[in-house]
Amino acid sequence: MIIGSRPLKFQVMVDHDQCMLCGRCVENCSYGVYRMEDGKIRVNSRNCVACHRCLSQCPRDAIMIAERPCDYRNHPVWTDQVRENIFKQAESGKILLGGMGNTGDYPIIFDRLVLDACQVTNPSIDPLREPMELRTFIGKKPRQLELKYGPGNDVELKTKLVKNLQLETPIMIGHMSYGAISLNAQMAMAKAVSESGTFMGTGEGGLHEALYPYQNHMIVQVASGRFGVDVNYLDRGAAIEIKIGQGAKPGIGGHLPGEKVCADVSCTRMIPEGSDAISPAPHHDIYSIEDLKQLVRGLKEATEWKKPVFVKIAAVHNVAAIAAGIARSGADAVVVDGFRGGTGAAPAVFRDHVGIPIEAAIAAVDTKLRQQGIRNEVSIIASGGIRQSADLTKAICLGADAVYIGTAALVAMGCRVCGTCYRNLCTWGIATQRPDLVARLNPDEAAVNVSNLIHAWTLELAELMGAAGINSIESLRGNRDRLRGYMLDETMLDVLDVNAVGA
Amino acid sequence: MCGIIGVIDKTREMMDGSAIREALAIMDERGSGEGAGYVAYGVYPDYADLYAIHVFYDNIIEPKTKVEELLETWGMIEHDEEIPTYESGRMRKVHIPWRYFFRPNRKLMAQSHTPEDDIVTKIVMTVNTSIPGALIFSSGQNIGVFKASGWPEEVADFYRVEDYEGYLWMAHNRYPTNTSGWWGGAHPFNLLNWSVVHNGEITSYGTNRRYIESFGYSCTMYTDTEVVAYLMDLLARRHNLSPEHTVRALAPPFWEEIERMEPSEQQLNTAIRLTYGQAMMNGPFAIAVASHDLLVGFSDRIKLRPLVVGEHDQRLYISSEEAAIRTMEPSVKKISMPRAGQPIVGRVVA
Numbered sequence: 001m002i003i004g005s006r007p008l009k010f011q012v013m014v015d016h017d018q019c020m021l022c023g024r025c026v027e028n029c030s031y032g033v034y035r036m037e038d039g040k041i042r043v044n045s046r047n048c049v050a051c052h053r054c055l056s057q058c059p060r061d062a063i064m065i066a067e068r069p070c071d072y073r074n075h076p077v078w079t080d081q082v083r084e085n086i087f088k089q090a091e092s093g094k095i096l097l098g099g100m101g102n103t104g105d106y107p108i109i110f111d112r113l114v115l116d117a118c119q120v121t122n123p124s125i126d127p128l129r130e131p132m133e134l135r136t137f138i139g140k141k142p143r144q145l146e147l148k149y150g151p152g153n154d155v156e157l158k159t160k161l162v163k164n165l166q167l168e169t170p171i172m173i174g175h176m177s178y179g180a181i182s183l184n185a186q187m188a189m190a191k192a193v194s195e196s197g198t199f200m201g202t203g204e205g206g207l208h209e210a211l212y213p214y215q216n217h218m219i220v221q222v223a224s225g226r227f228g229v230d231v232n233y234l235d236r237g238a239a240i241e242i243k244i245g246q247g248a249k250p251g252i253g254g255h256l257p258g259e260k261v262c263a264d265v266s267c268t269r270m271i272p273e274g275s276d277a278i279s280p281a282p283h284h285d286i287y288s289i290e291d292l293k294q295l296v297r298g299l300k301e302a303t304e305w306k307k308p309v310f311v312k313i314a315a316v317h318n319v320a321a322i323a324a325g326i327a328r329s330g331a332d333a334v335v336v337d338g339f340r341g342g343t344g345a346a347p348a349v350f351r352d353h354v355g356i357p358i359e360a361a362i363a364a365v366d367t368k369l370r371q372q373g374i375r376n377e378v379s380i381i382a383s384g385g386i387r388q389s390a391d392l393t394k395a396i397c398l399g400a401d402a403v404y405i406g407t408a409a410l411v412a413m414g415c416r417v418c419g420t421c422y423r424n425l426c427t428w429g430i431a432t433q434r435p436d437l438v439a440r441l442n443p444d445e446a447a448v449n450v451s452n453l454i455h456a457w458t459l460e461l462a463e464l465m466g467a468a469g470i471n472s473i474e475s476l477r478g479n480r481d482r483l484r485g486y487m488l489d490e491t492m493l494d495v496l497d498v499n500a501v502g503a
Numbered sequence: 504m505c506g507i508i509g510v511i512d513k514t515r516e517m518m519d520g521s522a523i524r525e526a527l528a529i530m531d532e533r534g535s536g537e538g539a540g541y542v543a544y545g546v547y548p549d550y551a552d553l554y555a556i557h558v559f560y561d562n563i564i565e566p567k568t569k570v571e572e573l574l575e576t577w578g579m580i581e582h583d584e585e586i587p588t589y590e591s592g593r594m595r596k597v598h599i600p601w602r603y604f605f606r607p608n609r610k611l612m613a614q615s616h617t618p619e620d621d622i623v624t625k626i627v628m629t630v631n632t633s634i635p636g637a638l639i640f641s642s643g644q645n646i647g648v649f650k651a652s653g654w655p656e657e658v659a660d661f662y663r664v665e666d667y668e669g670y671l672w673m674a675h676n677r678y679p680t681n682t683s684g685w686w687g688g689a690h691p692f693n694l695l696n697w698s699v700v701h702n703g704e705i706t707s708y709g710t711n712r713r714y715i716e717s718f719g720y721s722c723t724m725y726t727d728t729e730v731v732a733y734l735m736d737l738l739a740r741r742h743n744l745s746p747e748h749t750v751r752a753l754a755p756p757f758w759e760e761i762e763r764m765e766p767s768e769q770q771l772n773t774a775i776r777l778t779y780g781q782a783m784m785n786g787p788f789a790i791a792v793a794s795h796d797l798l799v800g801f802s803d804r805i806k807l808r809p810l811v812v813g814e815h816d817q818r819l820y821i822s823s824e825e826a827a828i829r830t831m832e833p834s835v836k837k838i839s840m841p842r843a844g845q846p847i848v849g850r851v852v853a
């Protein structure tokens with residue numbers, strides 16, 4: 001007890017005049033904040049993670065949660081976070097874990113980019129009156145077409161096209177495994193992507209039988225632990241993704257704690273019940289780029305060359321050159337996951353300090369692939385920190401073909417970004433396997449919310465394109481002329497290949 | 504704004520430049536007196552197989568020496584001279600227009616299937632990006648671009664376009680927004696045998712430019728029109744697509760239309776959109792493109808700029824305005840308005 005108690009992170013206050021003693025807060029809080037005692041709601045604020053489940057269920061708005069009512073003595077270098085981390089590590093001697101994405105105080109490049117609109121010299125297009133095409137094809141495209149002209153109007157297409165995924169909107173949902181999140185959460189998203197004409201990832205957790213009806217909209221993942229992978233799994237997916245790395249924790253593997261491996265998860269992942277599922281840092285059959293090529297080919301061979309294969313990497317310093325290598329591996333798309341990508345759990349030091357922002361990574365990858373004349377070899381999927389339709393639009397302008405969203409889809413199902421996904425206590429029934437908690441998430445209702453979000457972003461994207469005088473997504477992609485940088489330095493503008501505002 | 508007009512005589516009967524001068528001048532309302540230009544095919548019969556390279560020089564000392572050095576490195580200048588011009592009114596010789604009749608040495612580009620074209624393309628890109636004070640604005644065989652800042656009739660009189668005869672003409676009257684008053688910014692734009700006149704603004708320019716640059720072209724004119732010439736060169740010459748399929752790539756049908764097509768057509772159009780998505784041009788435009796044996800006109804996919812077609816005996820006219828066609832051919836037999844994105848193609852038959 002040398003260090004003793006620290007200031008409360010959250011203070012929960014109950015307005016006893018308002019409280020009607022319905023007990024919903026007690027029932028809903030899985031972290032043990034509330035108890036009913038002597039005819040009164042009592043709290044233990046120290047357990048609170050600010051997931052706001054109690055607030056959302058309180059019929060009388062009787063609950064108030066304040067963040068850090070008593071802070072540490074202010075110091076610009078020795079911030080409260082720094083001091084708390086030291087306290088924790090001095091006590092535990094361990095690596096600090098954190099959920100959700102990067103918490104570092106880095107400027108967000110998306111917020112320093114502004115979009116263009118037409119005035120006078122060309123008309124903006126009204127998507128309500130004119131066609132607006134967002135249909136996107138993910139996969140390899142020929143570099144050139146070979147057409148054979150016969151007599152008259154006879155023409156023969158000699159070039160053979162390979163299978164692409166057809167998306168009705170360039171928004172997909174990224175890989176969050178069954179295990180990390182609940183089956184109900186996966187079900188909700190699967191329904192939503194099926195309805196929206198797009199796709200979602202299974203994550204490295206196999207494909208639960210309940211999701212088979214939606215398999216044509218699911219991208220199955222092969223990661224370093226190979227959990228849940230067999231030929232049945234590969235055959236069911238619309239595409240296959242090889243996960244090399246993840247933006248939230250580049251360079252390291254994954255760890256699903258045994259508590260989350262219930263019977264059902266154990267079957268789907270094909271691992272013993274209650275055992276920790278540990279994915280190694282590298283794939284032990286990929287020690288170099290030529291090994292990746294073999295795995296791509298192996299997966300294609302196993303599925304009779306019918307499915308696109310994606311390769312997902314974390315955005316690291318040399319991302320452009322790595323993507324160029326992937327483009328030559330036979331893969332159909334490269335997924336670039338920026339350093340703001342979310343996660344159920346990651347060492348905080350990785351989450352906050354390793355990798356680069358997605359905006360710079362997409363720009364660098366797109367530029368490099370163009371310079372090498374191999375941009376048509378792969379599609380670029382941007383992920384990690386896509387929060388709104390503006391981010392989506394800007395990502396496409398910088399060169400992405402489509403985006404993966406993750407956290408945004410969870411938020412659409414109620415997630416409050418409390419960052420404690422790894423504790424299996426998610427009060428929203430999303431990042432937990434506890435049956436009573438999972439039951440709180442109605443997949444049909446949540447599907448409507450996720451589908452609404454995709455729909456709303458799609459509408460906004462269409463409006464932004466129309467305002468820019470563009471009626472097809474192809475003409476937005478890589479169109480950095482329609483972006484301007486505001487308060488970005490010259491080096492960053494160079495990397496993004498974007499002019500400054502006014503230029 | 505901007506006004507465009509083009510005419511092709513399918514039997515290669517020659518027309519002098521006086522009629523197109525009148526037609527363009529009637530569209531003065533569409534311009535601002537800051538740029539106009541003409542291109543004619545068949546104007547240099549004495550040097551028909553040589554590349555006619557037109558250059559604007561800021562002076563005829565350093566830039567000219569450098570350009571000639573480069574030309575001599577890659578081939579032979581068979582003849583050269585200053586392009587005759589006639590200063591009057593406010594038309595002054597801001598640049599000195601010069602022309603070379605050039606024979607590339609095909610052995611120097613042995614790896615290519617089209618060595619001469621590739622040598623000339625290389626020279627154009629090199630001069631326009633790295634020799635200050637020189638700009639090549641015309642580089643085809645037996646064709647010539649004549650352009651400057653001024654009203655259509657002023658520019659026509661400056662070069663005396665009536666002294667030239669061609670079987671295919673295009674002309675452009677400019678209302679500049681991107682670059683004012685710069686001679687290089689006037690249309691037509693040309694590369695090898697491709698010439699382009701364009702009314703509109705290409706909102707997909709950023710995508711198109713990056714796409715075309717990945718095939719070794721350099722955009723040097725600070726305006727969106729030049730990408731059209733390069734895209735035509737890439738798709739129609741290097742990738743061997745027909746003019747109709749090239750236009751299909753640049754202004755493709757909507758997915759909804761493609762879905763209603765016959766399976767083979769559907770497959771072809773899907774392949775074109777997937778392969779050439781980055782070549783697709785967006786935004787309002789009406790464009791006329793010419794090469795040796797054809798004139799192609801097309802508008803953007805929702806026709807935000809006017810385009811009128813006239814047919815009269817062996818001649819096909821494409822213009823922003825019917826009045827301009829009627830100025831050239833008062834008794835024109837048929838006038839029509841093509842649908843959005845529909846290519847209008849006139850070919851020489853003789």
